[in-house]
Amino acid sequence: MKNKTKNKTSYWTIVKKISQSVREFKLPMILTPIFVGLEVIMECIIPIVIAMLIDELNGLSQNPAITDEIANQAMQNILIYCGILLPLAVFSLVFGLLSGRFAATASLGLSRNLRHDMFEKIQTFSFENIDKYATSGLVTRITTDVYYVQMAVMNIIRIAVRGPMMIIFSLVMCFVLAPQLWWTFLIIIPIVAAALLFIILKASPIFVRVFDEYDDLNDRIEKNIKGIRVVKSYVRSEYEKKLFYQRAKAVRDDFIKADKIFVLSNPVMQFAIYLLITLCTYFGGTYILNGAMTIGNFNSLMLYGVQCLFSLMMLGQVLISITMATTSVKRIYEILTEVPTIKDNDNPIFEIKDGSIDFDNVSFKYKKEAQRYALSDVNLHINSGETIGIIGGTGSAKSTLVNLISRLYDTTEGEVKVGGINVKEYDLTTLRNNVSVVLQKNILFSGSIKDNLRWGNENASDEEIIHACKLACADEFIMQFKDGYNHMIEQGGTNVSGGQKQRLCIARALLKNPKILILDDSTSAVDTKTDAKIRASFKEYIPEVTKFIIAQRISSVEDADRIIVMNDGKIDAVGTHEQLLKTNQIYQECYYSQTKRGGSLND
Ligand SMILES: Nc1ncnc2c1ncn2[C@@H]1O[C@H](COP(=O)(O)OP(=O)(O)OP(=O)(O)O)[C@@H](O)[C@H]1O
Numbered sequence: 001m002k003n004k005t006k007n008k009t010s011y012w013t014i015v016k017k018i019s020q021s022v023r024e025f026k027l028p029m030i031l032t033p034i035f036v037g038l039e040v041i042m043e044c045i046i047p048i049v050i051a052m053l054i055d056e057l058n059g060l061s062q063n064p065a066i067t068d069e070i071a072n073q074a075m076q077n078i079l080i081y082c083g084i085l086l087p088l089a090v091f092s093l094v095f096g097l098l099s100g101r102f103a104a105t106a107s108l109g110l111s112r113n114l115r116h117d118m119f120e121k122i123q124t125f126s127f128e129n130i131d132k133y134a135t136s137g138l139v140t141r142i143t144t145d146v147y148y149v150q151m152a153v154m155n156i157i158r159i160a161v162r163g164p165m166m167i168i169f170s171l172v173m174c175f176v177l178a179p180q181l182w183w184t185f186l187i188i189i190p191i192v193a194a195a196l197l198f199i200i201l202k203a204s205p206i207f208v209r210v211f212d213e214y215d216d217l218n219d220r221i222e223k224n225i226k227g228i229r230v231v232k233s234y235v236r237s238e239y240e241k242k243l244f245y246q247r248a249k250a251v252r253d254d255f256i257k258a259d260k261i262f263v264l265s266n267p268v269m270q271f272a273i274y275l276l277i278t279l280c281t282y283f284g285g286t287y288i289l290n291g292a293m294t295i296g297n298f299n300s301l302m303l304y305g306v307q308c309l310f311s312l313m314m315l316g317q318v319l320i321s322i323t324m325a326t327t328s329v330k331r332i333y334e335i336l337t338e339v340p341t342i343k344d345n346d347n348p349i350f351e352i353k354d355g356s357i358d359f360d361n362v363s364f365k366y367k368k369e370a371q372r373y374a375l376s377d378v379n380l381h382i383n384s385g386e387t388i389g390i391i392g393g394t395g396s397a398k399s400t401l402v403n404l405i406s407r408l409y410d411t412t413e414g415e416v417k418v419g420g421i422n423v424k425e426y427d428l429t430t431l432r433n434n435v436s437v438v439l440q441k442n443i444l445f446s447g448s449i450k451d452n453l454r455w456g457n458e459n460a461s462d463e464e465i466i467h468a469c470k471l472a473c474a475d476e477f478i479m480q481f482k483d484g485y486n487h488m489i490e491q492g493g494t495n496v497s498g499g500q501k502q503r504l505c506i507a508r509a510l511l512k513n514p515k516i517l518i519l520d521d522s523t524s525a526v527d528t529k530t531d532a533k534i535r536a537s538f539k540e541y542i543p544e545v546t547k548f549i550i551a552q553r554i555s556s557v558e559d560a561d562r563i564i565v566m567n568d569g570k571i572d573a574v575g576t577h578e579q580l581l582k583t584n585q586i587y588q589e590c591y592y593s594q595t596k597r598g599g600s601l602n603d
């Protein structure tokens with residue numbers, strides 16, 4: 001899932017959007033450059049005072065006819081200069097500390113807000129939005145990309161102000177102190193600037209590439225860790241390692257390439273400084289001997305010259321971090337401006353009359369640009385309280401069909417109605433609370449069993465929880481844990497069996513007290529006896545709830561009021577077990593293959 005950059009969006013629009021996340025950190029964001037400016041002023045005045053001090057000392061040492069009075073006067077002047085120098089140094093330190101502190105608060109604050117805003121935005125994403133970016137892509141954007149933006153902002157508010165101020169001030173001071181030597185800068189600065197430009201132009205394409213490689217690397221890690229059990233059971237560790245190393249190597253190789261370019265900046269800088277010292281000493285020496293320049297001024301010239309070159313180099317680094325962050329900023333902008341494909345209606349309905357469902361000429365495809373419809377021409381009426389079995393081959397669109405009821409996806413054509421009203425008219429929370437889905441790929445979260453079940457209803461009493469678990473046949477195994485309902489579940493539900501996990505997920509869905517309950521292959525890992533028990537308790541205790549049971553086993557659906565046979569994205573037939581057994585070829589094939597293979601259906 002790479003590069004969904006909206007190339008047409010101007011950089012200014014992107015920066016404006018990102019800067020909206022500054023919020024409560026506006027003040028430190030403004031204060032940082034102010035304190036940096038004050039610090040720079042201190043640092044620029046200090047060499048002037050040092051020059052005066054050196055000249056005073058020099059005058060004293062060069063004076064052959066020194067008297068006590070002259071010595072006392074000179075000492076007094078030295079004390080005055082020291083008295084000026086010390087507070088300047090202290091101010092410089094304080095301003096430096098404050099600017100550093102404000103810069104950290106502002107940049108870290110921005111990154112916190114950005115992560116918060118992105119996370120909030122992702123919560124509004126529909127399944128379609130999530131499909132577009134892939135989980136690993138979202139993780140890289142919310143972690144690595146935000147980090148690069150944070151670093152760039154820190155550099156911009158500190159160095160981007162400091163650099164130009166320092167360069168201008170140093171150059172002006174050099175001109176004032178030694179107009180005769182000003183030309184040396186005209187030689188050196190273009191050399192340094194050209195070298196930095198070369199470095200930036202060479203390095204930036206590498207950084208653009210590295211982010212895509214990071215996505216690939218994270219994608220590999222995510223897939224491997226999520227599927228670690230499968231990897232191990234198929235003894236695919238070596239293969240996985242090879243894939244991981246390939247991606248890690250791509251990231252490493254590109255960083256090495258970038259570093260090889262970056263290290264050029266050091267020798268270039270050293271060369272520029274030595275060149276400056278050589279030129280200034282050679283020509284400056286003549287001026288000092290002629291009396292056209294003092295030693296103090298010469299010394300300050302050197303300080304300003306070096307300061308100017310360093311500032312230029314730091315500015316180059318800022319440009320590099322901006323280059324690195326440019327890609328990140330675009331990737332973050334995409335998330336922040338992504339339009340959720342499923343939104344609440346402006347005047348939503350908060351009441352669902354009953355659990356009846358209508359599919360009117362429904363067709364659906366996962367991507368607008370896709371050629372093929374995943375589901376086509378579905379017309380169906382389901383009465384409230386009916387139990388509907390759905391059966392069909394892998395990829396026949398069983399999940400796709402039921403996912404339209406709770407608006408996990410919206411129809412491409414036609415309407416899905418619940419309680420006689422288009423699902424789009426309902427408040428999304430109301431709809432999803434009333435249409436409880438046990439997804440095919442379901443997960444449990446780290447926490448106690450009770451915590452997990454309360455995802456269904458956070459106010460559920462202990463009695464309600466136990467009742468739901470009894471209906472889902474989960475109570476029997478929960479009570480075998482020493483700590484019962486307080487038993488801790490690990491992230492993803494890895495410390496319970498597949499069948500136990502499915503039963504907990506069913507109980508969690510029941511706790512919503514839904515009008516419609518959808519079990520998408522949710523008892524596939526449950527033994528047939530328990531499966532039958534669950535269905536029997538549904539019949540007895542929640543007869544008014546409309547129930548969908550998607551299954552591969554005929555035994556799971558045969559006692560449903562009606563069974564839908566899906567084939568290649570279309571409804572092939574609808575009927576009772578007996579009717580379908582007489583009339584539908586797919587159902588017959590399925591039935592006979594299962595009875596032949598597994599003996600009795602109700603074993
Ligand atoms: N998120 C998705 N993005 C794109 N295509 C998808 C997506 N989910 C499913 N499909 C495609 O839609 C078709 C129907 O898939 P669906 O998951 O509904 O099948 P299913 O009958 O539930 O299969 P199974 O028995 O394996 O669960 C398949 O061709 C599948 O590849």
Ligand SMILES: [Mg+2]
Nearest residue numbers: 398399400440
């Ligand atoms: Mg499915």
